Amino acid sequence: MVKKQPRIQHIILIWMIVLTIIPISVVSYQGYHCARQALIETQNAHLQAILSSKQAQVERVMDVVRSDLHLLSILSFSGVSDPDKGSCQSPSCTCNPLSEALDKKAYYNNLIAFNANWKLIGSARPFTATGNLPADFQNSLESASGLIFSNVLDSENGPQILAGCPLADQVTGKRGFITGTLNLSPIIRPILSDLTGLGKSGRILLVSGSGKTIQLSENTVQIREPDSIIQKLLHLPVKTARPRLMSFPETGKILVSSIEIPTLHWRMFLLTSYTDTFRWLITLRNRAILTGTIVFILVLFVAVRMTVRISNPMKILSETANNIASGQITSRVPPLPGREAAEVAEAFNRMLNNLSTLQQELAHSASLAAIGELSSSIVHEMRNPLSSVKMNLQGLREKVKDDPDYLELSDIALSQAARLENMLTELLGYGKPVKLNKDTFNLKEFIESCTTQPMEIAKEKNVKIQTELSVDEGIITGDKELLSRAIVNLLRNAIEAAPMGTIVTISTYLESGKLCFSVVDKGPGIPPAIVDEIFKPFITSKENGTGLGLANVKKIARLHSGSVSAENLAEGGARFVLCLPEENHQT
Known part of the structure; x- marks a missing residue:
């Protein structure tokens, strides 16, 4: 059952649809991608500007704290006659500069000065023992050379941090320490509450070095332990080139930008809704x-x-x-x-x-085929009596071998019988339909095989076979047996025509893309009367030739869609050229 093929109308329709959808899809995707990248770049610049601004706010406050503590340490040492024994601790004392600084800066919970032995020099508010300072903060302050900050601490008054600065008295050379307890709410609230440019769903998070989250909840600054979102945010690189798109079950898709606050070792995160950003x-x-x-x-x-x-x-x-x-x-x-x-x-x-003309040609071809079958039948019928004749002649030769005259006559009869048998064989081969058995084979090996076969005849005449291969590499496609028979036939003819001691040359070359085999001899050449008909059946210039060898060469060339030609050379001799089309040769 023949498979039903689709209609060409449907095929054209499908291809036109496909060729329309693909460009539209590609252009749409490229446009969407470019717009998305441009929007991301714009949003990145916008968010980085916001982050840099808020980072600068925090750093400005920390710079003020650094200046305050430096100045207060100088004032505290200057107002004490013996720092090793301590000084006034009363906040109401007029010699206490710490109380005055506390009144001017809303973000100080307390300011405390210590000598090198951690004895209290002065405080803005009552402070009874150094034990209220974390031990790790004290140790860090003793080895520090500048302003340091503690981790975020939670207290009744909200989140706070400790700031400390070790300084030496320029007069006595004795060291001391000044610390300040900073209330983060006045510092952080303006930063966290100002969401200008972040849309309705934007928010800001501060994450301390210990991982605690500082965020604004109902206008109150609170400290929270890191949740699953913060844990993932902390794994982002500190320096991000562009906003990161992240997805959380609690919030959905969000864009995250971050920046580091070096002074506090904090990170600030801006979180904006993907939907709002890409609306x-x-x-x-x-x-x-x-x-x-x-x-x-x-x-x-x-x-x-x-x-x-x-x-x-x-x-x-x-x-x-x-x-x-x-x-x-x-x-x-x-x-x-x-x-x-x-x-x-x-x-x-x-x-x-043209069908009628073609029909006539087909009828003619059928007639030729019938003639071929008839000739095959005749050849088979003639071979049997010819074999009997040869056997009888051989028997007679034995009888007359002692008589030179009759022996010569019997040899002539036997040679003519052999010639007739050879003609019948070639006639059978010429009239028989040939089926090509195409294969691929090496060109160089093929030439070597062809030149080896007629070597015995060449030695008898002392003729040398010379090869001149302009093309000796590549693969030939064709019937190796038939092509070998054609080339060997040309070589045999050339050797038979060549004088004793001369050279027969076989060469290969490319001409207009065709692969050509040329065979040249130094013989007498082709008689001018038959040079144009040399490839026709039963045309020969040899005394004992059948006239079918070159006809078979032409038949083999045409079976391979090639050609064969012959010409006499001006310097003497003849040249036969067999050419194969370009598709039969691959380099």
Whole structure:
């Protein structure tokens, strides 16, 4: 059962749709991608500007704290006659500069000065023991050379940090320490509450070096332990080149930007909603989908019209072919619209008009085939009596071998019988249909094989076979046996025609893309009377030739879509050239 093929109308329609959808999809994707990248770059610059601004706010406060502590340490040492014994601890004392600084700066909870032995020199508010200071902070302060900060501490008054600065008295040279307890709420609240440029869903998080989150909740600065979101945020690189798109079950998709606050070893994160950030882009995508759908419908309409116009002439050709197949050999294709369709119709009708001529040629070919079968039958019938004649002649030769005259006559009869047998063999080969057994084989090895076969004849005449191979590499496609028979036939003829002690040359070269084999001898050449007919059957210049060798060479060349030619050379001798088409040779 023959598989039903799809209609050309459907194939054209499908391809037109595919070739329309692909460019639209590619252009839409590129446009969307470029717009998205531009939006990300813009958003990145915007968020980085916000982060840098808020980082600068924190750093400015820390710079003020550094200046305050440095100044207060100098004042505290200057107002004490003996720092090793301590000083006034009363906040109401007029000699206490710490109380004055506390009153001026709202973010100080307390300011305390110690000598090198951690004895209290002064404090803005009552402070009874150094034990209220964390041990790790004290140790860090003793080894520090500048301002340091503690981790975030939670207290009744909200989150706070300790700031400390070790300094030496320029007069006595004795060291001391000044520490300040900073209330983070006045510092952090303006930063966390100002969400300008972050949209409705934007928020700011501060994460300390210990991983605790400082965030604003109902206008109150609170400290929270890191949750799953913060844990993932902390794994982001400190320096991010652009916002990171992250997804959480609690918040959905969010864009995250971050910056480090070096003084405190904190990180600040800006979190914005993906939907809010890309709202314009989502609108653009929806419009692109709508536009693409409209374009697709229009293309589909045009494609249907075009496929109908293209497929109709094919239907007419099919109907005409079916009419001819049913016996209406006078049926012809009517004029078709369109230049290409009209040319096809004209070619189709011209083909029909030539059918009668082709039919006659086919009949002639059938006649030749019948003659070939007849000649094969005749050859087979003649071989039997010819074999009997040869046997009888051989028997007679034995009887008359003592008589020189009759022995010579019997040898002549036997040689003519052998010649007749050879002619019958070649005639059988020429008339027999040949089927090519194509294969691929090496060119160089093929030439070596061909030159080896007639070597015995060449030695008898002292003729040297010389090869001049301009092309000796590559692969030949063809019937190796038949091509070898043709080349060997040309070499045998050349050796037989060549004088004793001369050279027969076989060469290969490329001419107009064709692979050519040339065989040249130094013999008398081809008689001018038969030079144009040398490849016809039974035409020969040799006394004992059958006239079928070169005819078979031509037959083999044509079977390989090639050609063979012969010419006499001006310097004497003849040249035979067999050429194969380009597709039969691969380098």
